[in-house]
Structures are given as structure tokens and as C-alpha cells.
Amino acid sequence: MLDRICDYLKEQNRAVDAFELADALALPIEQVSAALSELLAQGRAFISKKGKYAAPETLGLIPARAVILRSGTPYARPLDGSPDIKLSRAGELRAMHGDMILVRRSRERRAAGAELCELAAVTQRATDKLIGVLKMEKRFVENKPTIVRRGRHKKLVRQAPEEIEYLSAQPCDLHVACGIEVTGATRGALVGDTVVLHIVEWPRRHTPLKAEIVRAAELLTASFRNGGTLFTCGNGGSAADADHIVGELAKGFLKKRPVTGELAEKLSSLYPDGGEFAGKLQGGLPAVSLHSQSALLTAFANDCDPAMIYAQTLLALSKPGDMLLAISTSGNSENVVNAAKLAKAVGVGVIALTGERESRLLSLADCAVRVGDTATYRVQELHLPVYHWLCAKIEENFFEE
Numbered sequence: 001m002l003d004r005i006c007d008y009l010k011e012q013n014r015a016v017d018a019f020e021l022a023d024a025l026a027l028p029i030e031q032v033s034a035a036l037s038e039l040l041a042q043g044r045a046f047i048s049k050k051g052k053y054a055a056p057e058t059l060g061l062i063p064a065r066a067v068i069l070r071s072g073t074p075y076a077r078p079l080d081g082s083p084d085i086k087l088s089r090a091g092e093l094r095a096m097h098g099d100m101i102l103v104r105r106s107r108e109r110r111a112a113g114a115e116l117c118e119l120a121a122v123t124q125r126a127t128d129k130l131i132g133v134l135k136m137e138k139r140f141v142e143n144k145p146t147i148v149r150r151g152r153h154k155k156l157v158r159q160a161p162e163e164i165e166y167l168s169a170q171p172c173d174l175h176v177a178c179g180i181e182v183t184g185a186t187r188g189a190l191v192g193d194t195v196v197l198h199i200v201e202w203p204r205r206h207t208p209l210k211a212e213i214v215r216a217a218e219l220l221t222a223s224f225r226n227g228g229t230l231f232t233c234g235n236g237g238s239a240a241d242a243d244h245i246v247g248e249l250a251k252g253f254l255k256k257r258p259v260t261g262e263l264a265e266k267l268s269s270l271y272p273d274g275g276e277f278a279g280k281l282q283g284g285l286p287a288v289s290l291h292s293q294s295a296l297l298t299a300f301a302n303d304c305d306p307a308m309i310y311a312q313t314l315l316a317l318s319k320p321g322d323m324l325l326a327i328s329t330s331g332n333s334e335n336v337v338n339a340a341k342l343a344k345a346v347g348v349g350v351i352a353l354t355g356e357r358e359s360r361l362l363s364l365a366d367c368a369v370r371v372g373d374t375a376t377y378r379v380q381e382l383h384l385p386v387y388h389w390l391c392a393k394i395e396e397n398f399f400e401e
Helices: 002-012 018-025 029-042 210-225 236-250 261-270 274-279 295-301 307-315 335-345 360-364 376-398
Strands: 061-068 072-076 085-087 100-109 115-124 128-139 144-148 153-157 162-171 194-196 230-231 288-289 325-326 349-354 365-369
Touching: 002 018, 018 029, 018 210, 029 061, 029 115, 029 128, 029 210, 061 115, 061 307, 072 153, 085 100, 085 162, 162 194, 210 230, 210 261, 210 325, 210 365, 210 376, 230 236, 230 274, 230 307, 236 288, 236 325, 261 288, 295 307, 307 335, 325 335, 335 349, 335 360, 349 360
Parallel strands: 085 115, 230 288, 230 325, 325 349, 349 365
Antiparallel strands: 061 072, 061 100, 072 085, 100 115, 128 162, 128 194, 144 153
16 A cells, blocks of 8 residues: 555655545545555655645655764765765754655755755654763743632632753754753763763654644544544633634634535525525534533533543534544643543544643544643643644635635
């Protein structure tokens, strides 16, 4: 299947979406989406800015291996044997010596007129170890607000953020400087020492999220096309985000979505003002925020278990083939995790939207989008562009205007 998809992408000489691929090759969209994820990891496919797939050659990308000289100067060594090209230091992507990468030629030129290239993607890491210099850094950690009792009254008092120190390492062989947090035993190493580090996980800000977001859009689009409903849930600001997403999907977002066709004709035939009536409506996609069911939630929380409110609501409203978008900045919110557990048991797909840390939601999700921060307010800020892109992409798949 992988070779068939690669051959089709090369034949088209343009970027195509997963659904076009599935239709052209007569394959289930779930299999095509999983195969595309594997091809992305191998560097045999690339995602365009619009979330479509193409052969790297189609987009002018060059498969190469990253080469970092002892001086720290980065180069891309093309796999076709052509001369090395110096890597520009611009951009957010990071490559280590030996990584398999995709690069594009830059319009910029060095002083001597030699070519420059820009890093487009890291397709495969060469090693899980790197050399770095230990150092101490500081960051602020939010403290939970406390409840202060004054007679019969209670008041929620916000606590000032706490400044803490943590051990990090400045890598010696990355062509873009970035600190990496060090955990576990230091084995006697001191600040300022040069050490060999084992990378447990790359920070999400060093890993492109594009593939995960596109995968989420594909899963949601496939569910809607099969008559599915999207359920969203979260707590606090994430609950507001869950409502926000429903608002973008159930009515026009970037497009007008006029009501046309059979429904418009039926309205016109039933009512004298049916044409005007239809003109005031917009096409929508079925989406429900679980916390909007206030009577059910409050009754169940009072009578049974508050941690199970979203699971109970999902049990009552969902059917196999629906989707759950579980939003949690930590990825460990108990009521959201319980909803995801229930979803897996009843055949509802799960998309998790979290921060960068490992969490309980990740093992339950069919697709996880982890933004590159841990502070609650920053994670929420980074969630906004993610779900706005999702809503725009899904709208594009269903509505022409």
C-alpha cells in the first residue's frame, strides 16, 4: 500500500488530500491515513501548508542527511550524492548530526554566492543521545488558588507564581540552540560539565505538529461523512474552547454555507416565506459540547459521581462512529479521561488536545495533538490556532461557499 500511495503522489505532481487518495486507490480512509503517517515518518511524503500530501520532489524538497561540523556549522548532504548545501539557521525546526531531513533551497545567498537551504522537516532521528553542557535555569510555576474562609463567606485567593530552578542542558551538536530539561540521576555531574544525554522525548516545540493536526482533521471529516457527531469536553478555559469549537462547526465559520438544494426547495414549498426562511440559515455540522447539558451534569454530579459526568453524558448521547475531542491542558483531568475511557468502550473515536507533557489521555487517543508548552494559560493560547485550523479545514471539506 505504501508504494501505491507514493506512486500515485508522484504521478499527480501536485498535493492531494487523504480522501482523494482513498477514492482514487479504492482504499478505506482509515488505512490511507495510517499509511500516510508512516510515509511522513519515512520522509517519502510531505504535508503542504493546506494539509495536503505530496511527494517531496513535487514541492521542491530534497531528501538529505544533516551534517554538523565540529565548528557547529550545519550542512545538508543530499541523498542523491550532489554537493553539500549549508543549512540556514532560520526557522523553528531542529536537526542533529545524522538526522534524515527534507530541505528546500533558500532564496538567500551567502557572501561568497554559495547556496543555502532551509530545513523543512526532520523525518528520522539518527540517535537518542546527544552531548550537552549542564546549566541551571529558572521558570515560573502556577500555584493553585486557595479558598479563604471569612465567617460564613468563602473567597478564592489566587497565589503568586512560584519561581523554581531546574537542571537543563545546552546541546553542543544542534544547529539551532535550544535548552533541554534534564531529569533523573546526574551521576555526579555538576553544572558546567559536558555530558552525554539520553533523550527520553523531544520537546514538542522541536517537533512539527502539522501531521497530528492533519490526522485529526481527517478523522473528524471521515466521521462527519459517515453521519457521526463530534462531542467536545474540557474544564474551565478548555470548556470554553469546547463550546467555541461547536460554534465554529454548527454554523458558518469562514464561509457563508447557504442552505441550498432539497432543503431549500422543501422550505419554499411548505411556507410562503420559505425562500427567505432558508436564506437566514447556514449549513452546519453536528457538534455538541458535553458540558452544555447542565441539567444532566448537575443531577448526575449530585446523585452519583462528579468525575463521571462527561462519561455519563457521552454514554447517553453517542453512537459508534462518533468522535470525542477531549481537551485538557495537563492531559490528566479525571472527568475528561473518564470520558475518553468510555469512548473507547463504545466505539467512539478520541482526539486529545493537550500540553507537551506525557499524560493519561495519550494512551486513550486515536490522535493526540500536544502543543509545545506546559503552563496552563500558554497551552490554552496554543490550542486556539490548532482548533481554528481544524474547523477551517473541515469546513473546506464540506462547504463550497
